[in-house]
Amino acid sequence: MTPATTGTSVLAGGMPVEEFRRAAHEAVEWIADYLVNLRDYPVLAQVKPGDLSGQLPKAAPEQGEPVDAILEDFRRLILPGITHWNHPRFFAYFSITGSAPGILAELLCAALNVNGMLWKSSPAATELEQVALGWLRQWVGLPEEFFGIIYDTASVSTLHAIAAARELADPETRAEGASRNLVLYASEQAHSSVEKGAIALGVGQKNVRKIPVDASFRMRPDALGEAIRRDLSAGRKPFCVVATAGTTSTTSVDPVPEIAAIAREHSLWLHVDGAYGGSAAVIPEYRHVLDGAALADSVVINPHKWLLTPTDLSAFYTRRPEILRRAFSLVPEYLRTADDPRAVNLMDYGVQLGRRFRALKLWFVMRYFGRERMAAILRSHIELARQFAAWVEADERFELAAPVPLSVVCFRMKGPDEPNRRLLDAVNASGEVFLSHTVLNGRFVLRLAVGNVATGRADIETAWRRIQAEAATGS
Amino acid sequence: MTPATTGTSVLAGGMPVEEFRRAAHEAVEWIADYLVNLRDYPVLAQVKPGDLSGQLPKAAPEQGEPVDAILEDFRRLILPGITHWNHPRFFAYFSITGSAPGILAELLCAALNVNGMLWKSSPAATELEQVALGWLRQWVGLPEEFFGIIYDTASVSTLHAIAAARELADPETRAEGASRNLVLYASEQAHSSVEKGAIALGVGQKNVRKIPVDASFRMRPDALGEAIRRDLSAGRKPFCVVATAGTTSTTSVDPVPEIAAIAREHSLWLHVDGAYGGSAAVIPEYRHVLDGAALADSVVINPHKWLLTPTDLSAFYTRRPEILRRAFSLVPEYLRTADDPRAVNLMDYGVQLGRRFRALKLWFVMRYFGRERMAAILRSHIELARQFAAWVEADERFELAAPVPLSVVCFRMKGPDEPNRRLLDAVNASGEVFLSHTVLNGRFVLRLAVGNVATGRADIETAWRRIQAEAATGS
DSSP: OOOOOOOOOOTTEEEEHHHHHHHHHHHHHHHHHHHSGGGSOOOOOOOTTTTGGOOOOOOSSSOOOOOOHHHHIIIIIIIIGGTTTSSSSSSSSSSSOOHHHHHHHHHHHHHHHHSSSTTTHHHHHHHHHHHHHHHHHHHHTTTTOOEEEESSOOHHHHHHHHHHHHHHOOTHHHOOOOOOOOEEEEEETTTTHHHHHHHTSSSSSGGEEEEEETTSSOOHHHHHHHHHHHHHHTOOEEEEEEEBOOOOOTBBBBOOOOOOOOOHHHHHHEEEEEETGGGGGSSGGGGGGGTTGGGOOOOEEOOOHSOOOOOOOOEEEEEEEEHHHHHHHHGGGGGOOOOOOTSGGGGSSOSSSSSOOTTHHHHHHHHHHHHHHHHHHHHHHHHHHHHHHHHHHHHHTTESSSSSSEEEEEEEEOOOHHHHHHHHHHHTTTTTOOOEEEEEETEEEEEEOOOOOOOOHHHHHHHHHHHHHHHHHHH | OHHHHHTTTTTETTEHHHHHHHHHHHHHHHHHHHHHHHGGSSSOOOTTTTTTTGSSSSSSSOOOOOOHHHHHIIIIIIIGGOOOSTTEESSSSSOOOOOHHHHHHHHHHHOOOOSSSSTTTOHHHHHHHHHHHHHHHHHHHHOOOOOEEESHHHHHHHHHHHHHHHHHHHHTTTHHHHSEEEEEEEEEESHHHHHHHHHHSSSSSSGGGEEETTTTSOOHHHHHHHHHHHHHHHOOEEEEEEEEOOTTTOOOOHHHHHHHHHHHHHOOOOEEEEEEEEEHHSSSGGGGTTTTTGSEEEEOOOHHHSSSSSSEEEEESSHHHHHHHHOOOOOOOGOOOOOOTSSOOOGSSSSSOOOOOHHHHHHHHHHHHHHHHHHHHHHHHEEEEEEEEHHHSSSSEEESSSSOOSSEEEEEEEEEEHHHHHHHHHHHHHOOOEEEEEEEEEEEEEEOOOOOOOHHHHHHHHHHHHHHHHHHOOO
16 A cells, blocks of 8 residues: 555545645635735745745754645745746836646646656547647747747757757767857857857867947857957858847847848858747747748747746748757667657657646637737737836936847836936835846846736836936935 | 737736636636546557648638637547647656646746746746756755856756856857867767767767767776877867766666766867766665756756656756856847856846746756655656566566666567567557657667656556557467
């Protein structure tokens, strides 16, 4: 018999089933209230380092505890240390949403607890991943020949893109090890994961060329072409270029069609990082965000960023799945299955063997919202950002620091950096809103990112009023 | 105002809150029943490739749908395609558990939807990760100087171990790219992720030495020493050895103390892959499973394998966190925070920037079960495996194919492979149990792995009866 501290109760996942029902229903009620009342919480945790760890026992628990005690500590100890990413006034980094249908799917996913490494190890997980990624591909207008696979994060998607690029350019790497001769290109505004991926893969940080951008922070194709020619003259081997559709600092969109032409000319793998911006292509009048992506070898879009899907879920597309597979397939005997071309084994396409059933939440979210409402929500985020930018422009103390192509506004008080730093700290310390920062052209810049399903006009009004008030105090 | 198709309802995560409450309570009731009645489901999905995808619309949804319709399709379409990893008669690969406290924590995690990339971006996520991993370190008896970090999978943990080893051995790799001169060692029974990690990092598949094993499938230290000396004579640079505490095929435990001595002699990074077996150290009389791990540079233990934690959660420990950080830290301006040594930014220690709040489920699971009950559960799994092995040995048609140090039994019908393959297929087709296979000494072998919290003696009796019956039919 299963050991249990609980006598003769019927157990569900190791817990008396009535205890599980009660605790889970209580958690559901708490979550419903939490989601409705999020505005009552400070967005940014108002704690100091060590505040939580100082309150928790140093010694690991010998005896089990009732679930009620754990839930109580969750509310009493954990919550005050949470920065509320699901808060409608979370405007930092990229604003995201753990939406209600996504939460339901994660609950079911945890209960099923499947590992979709092989088709056989959970057929529905593999097939739903293909179907849901096919739907998303249609929503953003990518061609049908793109094969889709879910990774955990865009950093991992980008690492796989670079690895596939290397497999194509230098197939002996797999057996012999990396060459130090390969060169990768991305703009100086590209995400740090491009450089980190190149470091991890053994391409080398020095072999990443950061191509200059124009006044709108978009990669300059002329500078890209020049860098490639310089490397070729020096006997180096250009192999990959990463273009970004929606950079992290300013959401600028690189001129992908021109970059694609250069990539084709020099036989480079073109990866389009649309982790944030790619989602905007769901809006018909913003489909241009992915202009040229159809010409890419791979594209990443993160539904956990701007498609209301709880973290983590990064959608990776490639028109060359056989190259990705050649880079990563390694099947030990205990995972060998009969070959069936319709039964794809997704573990063959990446570093990770274990695969959560992430497709379930994407399928729930896409079906629950549908494309029209999803587009309306994203459009509203862009409109809110535009509105905020207009207020910034109308206040002579402030200036915009970059164009606002999507749902992020980069702005600052005119003049030196230091008052801007103090402004950001004061605004965030209020707990009312949470903004982050970046540096553009050597100057400290505040960033307001809109992306939560519950964010409305009143929320950005609150942000703007708080910013104005703190600016007045600080000046 | 937030766009909504729902008129004036109060929204929670984009859904009318009453709809969310109703659907989530319904999901909870379904899960409770599911966990109690899992034995009524076929363990292995009884479907053919395309069965699910053929039933789903090819076109992505334009209009949103009520959540009830999605939940209904989950039950009607998805479930038949699920291989039930949470089933008490799931005996394939490694048997795992999405336990009740873990499910509750995943539900809360999805609602909070935090990203713990920086301490500031959710202090409680970072601090709870340190505390929970400290507790686990105590449970398995690792020294206090080990720093812990959670990755998604053991494959990723192992990749990070090898990357840190490389950073220590060849620090110029980060800037210049990988050298083709480094050599890595693991036994021929090591997990495929070791080789895959070496391929991804640009170490090269040919630079992975697969060290022979003894009759009990344990790495032979003499053969390791010899391989290292051979490589040194050839001018190569040995840099890392991966020892396994609980190999995937047979759960054999490499002689880590001897391997550690060799690693020290040659200044190799020693990584101990205890992804499955390390958990057994929670049982006092099995602490020897991690003998020598205290001497390692890094150790991985997967709570999502044998510590009742829903997938994914891999616990990585290293006594050299500064090396790991040197290999991976790359902080873009928009993520720069004030330095505070107590506020560790976990994104500095790996490829992934985004980090789910995985520590929450480990904390829930450890507190709910406590060490004593956890040890009792794991002990019962080992006892069940021993019992099963005794039945195998008592039946003259069968033989054990490997020792049974932990909770996995490798066995076969005496004689040729083909009847064994047919036996496995017939047993799995029954839906009553799900076993997997491996190959040992060139022969096809069946594997029965025990690891689900609900598995009891009746379940392995069912397995053995079914195996005996199919063996009788097939012979």
